[in-house]
Amino acid sequence: MLMRKVPGFVPASPWGLRLPQKFLFLLFLSGLVTLCFGALFLLPHSSRLKRLFLAPRAQKPGLELVAEVGGRSPPGKREPPPNPALAEPALGARHHRVSPRRKEWMRRAQHLKEWIPRAHPTEEHIPTTASSSLLRFDFEAFQRRLRHPVLGTRAESTEPQSPVRAQREKIKEMMQFAWANYRRYAMGKNELRPLSKDGYQGHIFGGLNGATIIDSLDTLYLMELKEEFQEAKAWVENYFHLNVTGEASLFEVNIRYIGGLLSAFYLTGEEVFRSKAIQLGEKLLPAFNTPTGIPKSVVNFKRGNWGWASTGGSSILAECGSLHLEFLHLTELSGNQIFAEKVRKIRRVLREMKKPYGLYPNFLSPVTGNWEQHHVSIGGLGDSFYEYLIKSWLMSAKTDTEAKAMYYEALEAIEMYLLNVSPGGLTYIAEWRGGILDHKMGHLACFSGGMIALGAEDAKEEKRAHYQELAAQITRTCHESYARSDTKLGPEAFWFNSNKEAEATHEGESYYILRPEVVESYMYLWRLTHDPIYREWGWEVVTALERYCRTQAGFSGIHNVYSTAPRHDNKQQSFFLAETLKYLYLLFSEDDTLSLEDWVFNTEAHPLPVNHSDSSGSTRRPY
Ligand SMILES: *[C@@H]1O[C@H](CO)[C@@H](O)[C@H](O)[C@H]1NC(C)=O
Ligand SMILES: *[C@@H]1O[C@H](CO)[C@@H](O)[C@H](O)[C@H]1NC(C)=O
Numbered sequence: 001m002l003m004r005k006v007p008g009f010v011p012a013s014p015w016g017l018r019l020p021q022k023f024l025f026l027l028f029l030s031g032l033v034t035l036c037f038g039a040l041f042l043l044p045h046s047s048r049l050k051r052l053f054l055a056p057r058a059q060k061p062g063l064e065l066v067a068e069v070g071g072r073s074p075p076g077k078r079e080p081p082p083n084p085a086l087a088e089p090a091l092g093a094r095h096h097r098v099s100p101r102r103k104e105w106m107r108r109a110q111h112l113k114e115w116i117p118r119a120h121p122t123e124e125h126i127p128t129t130a131s132s133s134l135l136r137f138d139f140e141a142f143q144r145r146l147r148h149p150v151l152g153t154r155a156e157s158t159e160p161q162s163p164v165r166a167q168r169e170k171i172k173e174m175m176q177f178a179w180a181n182y183r184r185y186a187m188g189k190n191e192l193r194p195l196s197k198d199g200y201q202g203h204i205f206g207g208l209n210g211a212t213i214i215d216s217l218d219t220l221y222l223m224e225l226k227e228e229f230q231e232a233k234a235w236v237e238n239y240f241h242l243n244v245t246g247e248a249s250l251f252e253v254n255i256r257y258i259g260g261l262l263s264a265f266y267l268t269g270e271e272v273f274r275s276k277a278i279q280l281g282e283k284l285l286p287a288f289n290t291p292t293g294i295p296k297s298v299v300n301f302k303r304g305n306w307g308w309a310s311t312g313g314s315s316i317l318a319e320c321g322s323l324h325l326e327f328l329h330l331t332e333l334s335g336n337q338i339f340a341e342k343v344r345k346i347r348r349v350l351r352e353m354k355k356p357y358g359l360y361p362n363f364l365s366p367v368t369g370n371w372e373q374h375h376v377s378i379g380g381l382g383d384s385f386y387e388y389l390i391k392s393w394l395m396s397a398k399t400d401t402e403a404k405a406m407y408y409e410a411l412e413a414i415e416m417y418l419l420n421v422s423p424g425g426l427t428y429i430a431e432w433r434g435g436i437l438d439h440k441m442g443h444l445a446c447f448s449g450g451m452i453a454l455g456a457e458d459a460k461e462e463k464r465a466h467y468q469e470l471a472a473q474i475t476r477t478c479h480e481s482y483a484r485s486d487t488k489l490g491p492e493a494f495w496f497n498s499n500k501e502a503e504a505t506h507e508g509e510s511y512y513i514l515r516p517e518v519v520e521s522y523m524y525l526w527r528l529t530h531d532p533i534y535r536e537w538g539w540e541v542v543t544a545l546e547r548y549c550r551t552q553a554g555f556s557g558i559h560n561v562y563s564t565a566p567r568h569d570n571k572q573q574s575f576f577l578a579e580t581l582k583y584l585y586l587l588f589s590e591d592d593t594l595s596l597e598d599w600v601f602n603t604e605a606h607p608l609p610v611n612h613s614d615s616s617g618s619t620r621r622p623y
Contacts, residue, residue, distance in 0.1 A: 137333055139269040145612040150267060151222065152593035164535075168588040171542060172223045174555070175581045178572060179220065179228050181554035182212050188239060194554030195570040205257075206248025206301045208280075210240055214260035215578035218606055221267050222594065223585060233264075237272050242279055245302035250287045250295055251319035253280070255384075256574065258326045259606035265333070266609050274333050281330040281339055290366040293345035294320050314363040314372045320346050321385025324392050324403075325602050350385075351406060358413030359432065360385065376432040378414060379445030379493075384603040386410055387447065390455040391600045397611045398458070408459060411452070415470075422496040426480060427473035430496075439496040441477070446490075446517040449475030450524030454596075457528075472529070475521045477502060479537050482518060485561040488544040490518055504562070513557035513569060514549060516579035516605065523583040527591055538587045545580075579605035 178192075186192040189199025190211035205211060213232045220229040261277035264270065287299035294315050323343050330339035349369055350360070356374055362381035363372035378386060389407035392400050418429050420439065429445055431438040453471035456464050480502040481490040489512040491504035504510040519541055526534035548566055549555045555576055558566035582605050586593060599607040 137274065142266070142609070143269075146609070147597045147612070148592040148595040150594065150598075151224070152590050152595070154593070155590060164588050167535075167539065167542070168585060171581060171585045171588065172225070174542075174545070174550075175216075175219060175223055175577065175585070176225060176228065177550075178555055178577055178581065179216060179225070182216075182572065182577075183228075183231065185553060186212070188213075188235065191574050192554050192572040193570045194551045194556045194572050195568055197553050200571065204249040204252045205246070206253065206299070207244030207246035208242070208248065208253065208257060210235060211256055212572075212574040212577060214240070214257050214264075215574040215604065215606075217260055217264040217273075218267055219577055219582045219585075221264070222582060233270065233272070236261075236264075236276065240276060242276070242283060247298050247300050249319075250284055250297060250299050251316075251322060253284060253299075254323055254326050255602055255604040255606075256578070258284075258330070259602040259604050259608070260578065262326060262329050262333070262608060263602075263606035266329075266607070278330060278334045278336075281327070281334075285338065285342070288342050288345075292349055292366055292369040293342070294349055294364060294366040294369060295323075295342075295346070296366055313365065313367075315366045317350075317360055317362045317364065317382050318380070318384045320364075320366075321350065322388050322603055324388050325395055325600065325608055328392075328395070329608055347402070351402070355413070357417055358409060359417060360410060374432075374434040376414075376418065377442075377445070378418065378429050378448050379431065379442035383444055383447060386414075387451050387603055390451060391602075393458070394454070394596075395600045395608060395610055397613075399611075404458065407455060411455070411467075419470075420496070422501045424501045426477040426496065426501055427470065428477050428496055428502075429474065440493055441481075441496075442493045443478075443481075443490055443512075443515050443517055446474075446478035446481075447520050449478060449521035453521070453524045453528050468528070471521075472525060472531075475518075475525050475534075478518045478521060482537075482540070482544075486564050487512070487548045487558065487561045487566060488540050489548065489558070489561045491561050507560060510560045510562055511557060511569065512549075512561050513571065514545075514555060514573050514576035514580055516575060516583055519580060519583045519587065520605070523587045526587050527596060535587060538584055542584060575604060 181194060182192040185194075185197045186199030188209050190202050190205060190209060191200045192212065193200050201209075202211075213235050217229065217232050217236075220232060257280055258277055261273045261280070265273035265277065283301055284299055287295040290296060297315055297319055324347065327339040327343040331337055353364070353369065353371065355361075356371075359376045360382065361371040361373060362375050362377055364370065365372055376382060386407065389403045389410065392403035393407065396403070398404075414429065418432055418437070419427070420430050420437070421427050422439075428439075428441045429448060431440060449471045451471075452467050452474065456467035456471060459467050478490065481494045482488055484503055485491065491510045491512065492515075493504060493509040494502045495505050496502070497505065519538055522534040522538045522541075525531070526538075545555065548558055549568075551568060554572045556568035557571055557573065558568055560566050594607050598610055598612075600610060601607055
């Protein structure tokens with residue numbers, strides 16, 4: 001029972017303990033847990049810890065026990081967090097999946113580890129790619145295979161007064177401003193805190209630095225901010241060290257750092273980006289040493305294995321399902337098959353697991369390969385798994401038919417069980433808990449309009465128009481969540497209840513932390529339909545960002561989108577530069593700028609090239 005509730009402690013079984021030993025061990029363990037968490041109440045700052053015990057229905061299985069041991073049941077309501085960052089756990093997967101709250105718990109649980117007799121899982125030897133044996137990648141041949149010039153022809157730009165050009169310039173100015181302030185106050189740190197004018201490291205990158213720099217490289221390149229790009233590149237060359245020893249989120253390091261470095265390489269051909277991407281990729285490999293090959297969420301850079309007590313035991317669908325694009329490119333650029341093997345294994349396990357009603361639950365055990373909970377969501381925790389299926393298909397130049405089949409099957413199940421239309425006529429994708437629906441959508445789930453639009457073209461003939469319409473409807477709903485707020489920025493989550501539609505129902509979910517998902521969908525819908533409404537909506541976001549999020553020293557998230565004098569959260573997220581500003585810029589660019597024929601965007605908006613390797617170099621269009 002304990003084991004089922006606390007998958008974090010499951011690793012008992014891989015150690016091969018017998019039943020009586022297991023029982024004794026568990027007894028010992030539960031004693032310890034009770035002691036430690038009891039003791040926590042006596043510590044100072046207990047009000048801060050309380051938030052941990054009062055977690056709303058634990059999003060990560062590991063937290064449930066915590067709530068019970070603390071003698072409190074998780075209530076339905078939570079106090080509004082003073083800092084949106086603290087309310088993040090709900091989110092899961094797209095950003096900050098390892099929440100500060102959870103991280104705090106992990107830190108406290110740290111000393112537990114030292115008490116527990118530990119047998120390391122046998123550490124598999126990882127064949128590394130010595131930099132000297134790196135395969136030579138023919139960058140020029142790669143460039144010749146692209147169908148379009150990377151930055152497009154900018155045809156409309158020849159007309160100097162073109163309004164769309166002015167809009168694009170405005171967004172470029174925002175990027176310049178965000179970068180300049182990061183550079184001035186936080187260069188080398190992971191993120192800028194614009195109010196306190198200093199840097200922020202965060203807990204999810206295992207000691208790696210410069211998240212904003214690596215996340216910004218391709219955006220700076222795209223916007224032709226050449227000087228800034230050179231500054232960023234020089235930092236990577238001189239200061240981006242991989243000799244770090246912390247615990248990192250496999251997912252976050254992959255989508256931000258590996259994704260950012262890979263894109264920077266494919267855009268420029270600069271060797272430094274390729275070699276750093278590969279070296280960092282190798283540091284992530286120990287996360288895969290599990291009985292099933294489903295990676296752990298957290299990798300320990302120091303010990304070269306995954307930390308077990310700190311991982312909560314379960315793996316998250318969106319985390320292990322969002323490695324495929326980057327890892328195939330790591331193999332492509334290194335010649336080392338191990339990366340591709342790791343993600344093919346994950347694909348196989350997920351494909352073969354039995355799915356309730358064809359749905360993919362959000363949590364699974366890396367030890368047994370079983371689902372841990374029947375919670376299904378296209379928002380945080382689930383989101384980018386689906387995204388990477390359709391994008392794997394597109395990135396493979398439409399040869400990965402397995403990904404294609406898995407995507408359309410999953411989408412049909414989602415439509416069947418999760419899709420809803422509100423009494424007011426808004427289409428939304430609800431969350432599913434063992435058959436019961438939560439009529440809410442997270443901001444994170446708003447990427448799905450763009451995803452469904454992107455996948456519409458390759459659906460069965462009779463479904464194509466339907467998916468296009470569905471994508472447009474979901475995007476309209478997400479726009480409503482912005483339009484119905486006082487700031488014209490959308491809340492973290494919004495509900496479809498009796499009298500409120502597309503609005504947050506309490507303050508704890510009313511924050512906006514510069515997230516990209518809604519403008520991401522505008523960008524795809526614009527590219528695929530050219531309906532001018534998407535540019536209008538995108539411009540509303542630009543205006544609102546300028547009015548409410550721009551501060552003297554950078555952009556900041558806000559605590560409450562329903563207040564016209566919102567407090568700032570003092571954080572310029574790296575994904576604001578990687579994604580929000582990039583998608584806005586692309587929304588006001590022509591279709592051949594990072595053309596969708598040549599590029600797929602990873603879930604941090606880093607462009608990776610479509611595999612045109614079958615065609616000869618002669619297919620380039622005569623621009
Ligand atoms: C990593 O190595 C660089 C030099 O190679 C050094 O300056 C830096 O202090 C090292 N960092 C750590 C955490 O060891
Ligand atoms: C591209 O396709 C070739 C040929 O099928 C394959 O060998 C290669 O691994 C693919 N590259 C990527 C990044 O998927």
